[in-house]
Amino acid sequence: MSEAAMAAVRAYLDAYAGAATPIPALAARGAVHLAAAGLPGGAPESWRHTDPGELLARRFAVDALPVEVDAPSDLPQLAGAVRRVWVAGQPAPALDAAELAPGARMWALETDPEGVGAQIAPERDGFAALNALGFRHGAGLALDAGVVLAEPVHLLWWSSADQPALAAHPRVAIRLGAHAAATVVVHQAGAPEAGGFLNSAIEIALEAGAVLKLLVVDQSGAGAFGLSQVAVRCARDSRLEVWLIDAGAGWVRRELDVALAEPGATVNLHGLVQGRRALRADNEIVIRHEAPHTHSRQQTRAVLEDRARAVFGGGVAVAAGAQGITARQGNATLLLSRRAEVVTRPALEILADDVQCSHGASVGQLDEAALFYLRSRGLDRDAARALLVASFARAALPDVPVAGVLDWVFDGIETRSPVAATA
Amino acid sequence: MLQIDDLQVSVEDRPILKGLSLKVNAGEIHAIMGPNGSGKSTLAAVLAGREGYVHTGGAVHYRGQDLLALAPEARAREGVFLGFQYPVEIPGVNNVYLLKASLNAQRRHRGEPELDAFEFLRLVREQMTFMGIPEEFLRRSVNEGFSGGEKKRNEILQMLILQPRLAILDEIDSGLDIDALKVVSRGIEALRSPDRAMILVTHYQRLLDYVTPDFVHVLAGGRIVRSGGKELARELEAEGYGAVVAGAGA
Numbered sequence: 001m002s003e004a005a006m007a008a009v010r011a012y013l014d015a016y017a018g019a020a021t022p023i024p025a026l027a028a029r030g031a032v033h034l035a036a037a038g039l040p041g042g043a044p045e046s047w048r049h050t051d052p053g054e055l056l057a058r059r060f061a062v063d064a065l066p067v068e069v070d071a072p073s074d075l076p077q078l079a080g081a082v083r084r085v086w087v088a089g090q091p092a093p094a095l096d097a098a099e100l101a102p103g104a105r106m107w108a109l110e111t112d113p114e115g116v117g118a119q120i121a122p123e124r125d126g127f128a129a130l131n132a133l134g135f136r137h138g139a140g141l142a143l144d145a146g147v148v149l150a151e152p153v154h155l156l157w158w159s160s161a162d163q164p165a166l167a168a169h170p171r172v173a174i175r176l177g178a179h180a181a182a183t184v185v186v187h188q189a190g191a192p193e194a195g196g197f198l199n200s201a202i203e204i205a206l207e208a209g210a211v212l213k214l215l216v217v218d219q220s221g222a223g224a225f226g227l228s229q230v231a232v233r234c235a236r237d238s239r240l241e242v243w244l245i246d247a248g249a250g251w252v253r254r255e256l257d258v259a260l261a262e263p264g265a266t267v268n269l270h271g272l273v274q275g276r277r278a279l280r281a282d283n284e285i286v287i288r289h290e291a292p293h294t295h296s297r298q299q300t301r302a303v304l305e306d307r308a309r310a311v312f313g314g315g316v317a318v319a320a321g322a323q324g325i326t327a328r329q330g331n332a333t334l335l336l337s338r339r340a341e342v343v344t345r346p347a348l349e350i351l352a353d354d355v356q357c358s359h360g361a362s363v364g365q366l367d368e369a370a371l372f373y374l375r376s377r378g379l380d381r382d383a384a385r386a387l388l389v390a391s392f393a394r395a396a397l398p399d400v401p402v403a404g405v406l407d408w409v410f411d412g413i414e415t416r417s418p419v420a421a422t423a
Numbered sequence: 424m425l426q427i428d429d430l431q432v433s434v435e436d437r438p439i440l441k442g443l444s445l446k447v448n449a450g451e452i453h454a455i456m457g458p459n460g461s462g463k464s465t466l467a468a469v470l471a472g473r474e475g476y477v478h479t480g481g482a483v484h485y486r487g488q489d490l491l492a493l494a495p496e497a498r499a500r501e502g503v504f505l506g507f508q509y510p511v512e513i514p515g516v517n518n519v520y521l522l523k524a525s526l527n528a529q530r531r532h533r534g535e536p537e538l539d540a541f542e543f544l545r546l547v548r549e550q551m552t553f554m555g556i557p558e559e560f561l562r563r564s565v566n567e568g569f570s571g572g573e574k575k576r577n578e579i580l581q582m583l584i585l586q587p588r589l590a591i592l593d594e595i596d597s598g599l600d601i602d603a604l605k606v607v608s609r610g611i612e613a614l615r616s617p618d619r620a621m622i623l624v625t626h627y628q629r630l631l632d633y634v635t636p637d638f639v640h641v642l643a644g645g646r647i648v649r650s651g652g653k654e655l656a657r658e659l660e661a662e663g664y665g666a667v668v669a670g671a672g673a
Contacts, residue, residue, distance in 0.1 A: 348555070371509040373565075376580065377472050377521060378499035378528035387524075391515025391564075 001038035007058040007066075009038050009126070015062045016133050021108035021262060023117075023135065030122040030132025038155055039124025048251055049311045049343045050282040055225050060167035060197050062134065076189055076219070078404040081154040082106070084139055088160060088196065089168025097157075103147035104182070109138035110169055116171060119203040119231040122281040127227055129203045131169040138171035141184065145177035145207070152183040152402045157198055159190030159224060167197040174203070176210035176238075183213040183401045188226050190250070195223030202230040206238035208262070213401045216254065217245045219408060222277060224250035231257045234294075238266035242270040243397055244300070246281040247409045253282040260287065260294035260325075271300030272396040275308025275340065283397075286315035289355075290327045301396035303389055306338035315347040316357060323354040331361040334392050424486060424620045425470075425589055431480035432462075432469050441467045441645035447589070449493065450617040453632055454656060455624045456643035458664040460556035464508060466642070470622075471505035472498050482538040485589065499525070500532035500592050502588030506578040506595050513565040518577070522547060522584055529585060550583045552614070555606055575630045579610035585632035590614065591622045596630035608633030628660040647660045 001009075013031060021027040034041075075085070075095065084106065085095035091108060100106055109116065122132035139155050173389060176182060188198055198220075206212055218226055226248075232240055246252050258267045273281045274379050287296040302310040316327045333342040344360040366388055374384035390410055400406055425447040432440040439462045447453055457463050467650050469476050470483065472495035483490040490498065506614065512519075538546070551560065554576050566574050575595055582590055592611070594629040596604055611621065611634050623630060629652065631639075638649045639655040641664070648668055 087518040294449065302438050316650065318519075367511075369511045370513050372473050372495060374516075374521070375495040376473075376499055376505050376507075377525040378532075379524055380496045380528075381494070383524070384496075387516055388513070391513065 002053075002056075003123055003218055004053060004056045005039045007281040009034055010056045011059055012130055012133065020132075020423075023113045024072045026113075026117050026122060026132045030129040030134075033122045033129035034126055034133060036116065037126050037129060039126040039130070042124070046255070046284050046313055049345065055197065055227075055251060057236055057310035058165070058197070058225070061164045062167055067422045076147045076156065076187065076200070076408055077157060078152060078154045079184065081152045081185070081402070083154040083156060085156045085158060086159050086168075086170065088135060088166050089106070089137060089165040089170060089198070090231040092158075096153065100153075101149060103144040105140075105142045106153070107140045109173055111138060112140065116173060116203070119205070119233060120201045120229050124229070127199055128201060128229060130228075131171065134167065135171055135201075136169070137400070138173070140173045141182070142175045142317070143177055143180035144179060147180045149179065149182040152185055154185045154187060154188045156189065159194035159196050159220060161191040161194045162222050163194070163196070165195035165197070167199065169201070171179075171200065172202040174202050174212065176207060176212055178207045179198075179209040180207070181211040184216075185215045185217060185402060185405060187215075187385055188224075189217070189219040190221045190224055191246070192221045193223065194221045198223040198421045200223045200226075200228040204227060204230070204272070205231040206232070206234045206240060208236040208238060210235070210238045211241070212239075213241045215243045215245065215400070215402065216286040217405060217408070218222045218281075220250040220252070222246040222249040224248065226250060226252045227254075229255045229257075231259075232267075233259045233261055234265035236262035239265070240267045241399075242267065242269045243400055243405075244269070244283055245274070245397065245405070245409055246272070246279065247274040248284075249277045249279050251280045253301050255283070257286045258288065258296070259290055260296065261290050262290045263293045265291065265296045266276065269296070269298040269300075270397055271298070271312070271329065272393055272409070273300075273302035273304070273308075273310040274393055275302060275304040275306075275310055277306050277308065279308040281309070282311040282313070284313040284315070286317065287327065289316070289322045289327060291319075291356065293324045294322065294325045295325065298417070299396070300331045301330070301393065302337065302342055303393050304333065304342060307334045307337070309341045311343045313347065314359065316349070318350040318352050318355055318357070319381070320351040322352045323366070325352070325355050327355070327357040329359045332406070333361075333363045334389065335363055335365060336389070425490075426484045427481070429481035430483060431434070431478070433479050434465065434475060438479070439645055442643070443646055445556065445640065445647060447620045447622060449620055451638065452515070452615065452621045452623065452634065452636045454636040454639045455590030455622060455642050456626065456628070456639060456656065458668070461642045462645045463626075463642055464593055466657060467505060467508075467624050469593050470591050471495060476596070478601045489547075492658060496528070500529050502529075503518050504582050504585055504590045506575075506582060506590065506592035508594040508597060510566045510574040510578055512569070514567045514672060518563055518565050519561050521579060525581070540635055544585060550580055554580050554583070554610055556580060562595075571639045572600060572603035575599055575603065575607055576610075576613055581608050582614065583610055586614070588618070589620050589622070591624065591626045594626060595623070596627060603655045604630065605633060631656045642665055
């Protein structure tokens with residue numbers, strides 16, 4: 001462990017020592033593991049292309065000021081969504097909206113933390129340990145068997161510029177009963193000048209036949225650090241649809257670990273890094289095919305301008321005996337600046353023999369032929385360029401179940417037809 | 424409408440057009456025919472403003488303006504339309520969106536109000552019916568997954584909606600079966616008008632069975648080596664480019 005990392009570990013241990021915590025046993029395990037493993041304290045390979053140095057050098061406040069209850073006018077909203085909001089890591093019930101349908105339950109996770117840590121244990125790595133130590137507030141969502149939520153659930157962590165740069169360690173637990181279905185937007189956003197460190201742990205369990213549409217969206221400001229660990233277990237014939245969207249300006253690292261634990265389980269993942277300014281986004285994805293006849297697809301894209309940098313770690317692990325699986329992954333990147341950079345790192349570990357796995361990556365610039373085609377139809381160069389970039393990016397996010405999310409990401413650049421939009 | 428004088432153009436230091444002259448008046452349809460590599464597609468690309476073509480001599484005037492000084496989008500807004508030999512697939516950009524953006528760019532340029540969605544869709548549907556294009560087309564991306572014939576129909580649809588003053592159709596007939604050729608030809612004929620001119624660049628005489636040109640030019644070695652009426656196309660068909668070009672002394 002580097003000296004900076006040791007200093008960071010000491011600072012966090014001191015800051016959280018003796019503080020009241022909703023799950024003392026979990027916090028204690030976190031403290032022990034953080035001290036022992038240090039930061040980042042995970043698989044070194046997965047950190048090879050992302051330097052945690054800047055994050056470790058920063059010191060964050062750990063106690064939030066009282067939350068202002070006025071709705072910030074720039075708070076991103078989704079029409080019709082059931083919304084829960086945390087400002088600087090603290091619940092902001094005044095900003096919440098709507099209640100869930102019968103058969104679905106949402107609660108403050110800290111009040112009923114049963115099962116927390118089962119999928120993301122403090123011993124996973126240093127940041128999981130830190131989360132266990134610093135966890136104060138979070139969200140639980142449970143659907144009974146067969147319950148289908150019509151409205152999306154929008155979980156928003158908002159960073160306000162009024163707060164000092166804070167560290168917060170939220171947790172989310174989502175459990176869908178057999179054949180239940182929900183759409184959940186896990187959203188980190190903030191005022192452009194807001195900083196801070198959100199170190200989240202998200203545990204998700206899908207029972208047989210359940211369907212979860214999960215959108216993980218980061219729109220944090222330039223001073224923000226976001227690290228999230230997401231663990232999903234998919235039972236028989238359940239389906240996880242994921243959209244990972246990075247459209248902020250800060251430092252983002254996401255570790256998504258999906259276990260396709262029983263036959264018929266499927267994950268379909270889409271990702272977009274919309275990189276501007278100095279965005280650094282690292283998506284480390286591991287799909288575990290633990291059972292036969294499980295299926296995964298990962299299609300990620302990046303559009304990188306300015307000095308943006310994207311890392312895609314696409315891991316597929318096929319267990320011995322997991323026959324008849326399919327695993328596909330692909331990445332396409334549009335590099336629009338000489339200073340932008342992308343790293344794609346597929347990692348396949350296959351211990352079964354009857355499998356279909358594929359991966360591919362491409363990096364390119366704007367298609368000059370397409371640019372000329374659009375200009376020959378009267379669109380000026382800038383408009384044509386913006387249209388091509390937006391259409392490349394949009395294609396990374398097909399079938400998004402909550403249209404409002406696309407409006408956040410694409411700044412109103414329209415590529416759809418007036419017919420499709422109103423149909 | 425269009426006056427080309429002694430035009431010389433190179434691609435990667437290789438001269439392609441070597442002194443091409445052509446005058447096109449409003450109301451006329453000109454066919455430019457020639458063997459492969461004669462410079463036909465280069466001429467079309469240069470007129471529309473594609474990059475990578477170096478203008479080394481001569482001049483092109485369009486309605487009194489120096490055409491080559493205009494950006495491609497400015498040419499389009501002034502009423503120049505290029506129908507592509509190979510229309511580009513643009514995944515994610517909706518067909519109708521492009522049509523609307525194109526039309527409104529021209530209307531803004533002419534100081535006319537943009538069409539509202541309702542008026543615009545009425546116009547598009549009318550022309551789609553005329554071109555035998557199915558409704559589903561409205562929701563598809565520009566040329567994505569289109570067959571060769573669908574792409575060419577789409578070019579003609581764009582032309583019908585944009586109503587250019589000068590249309591340059593680059594091998595619009597290539598890759599079309601006879602039914603598609605008839606539909607495309609009907610679209611071209613529908614635009615024939617006293618204040619519009621068209622240049623049909625083609626390798627084959629086939630298109631000219633359906634669209635009757637006023638003038639036929641033979642392009643060979645980067646120059647127009649023979650010009651004539653529609654009967655010249657028949658002669659080419661009967662005798663081949665070799666004989667006609669040799670007879671012209673090129």
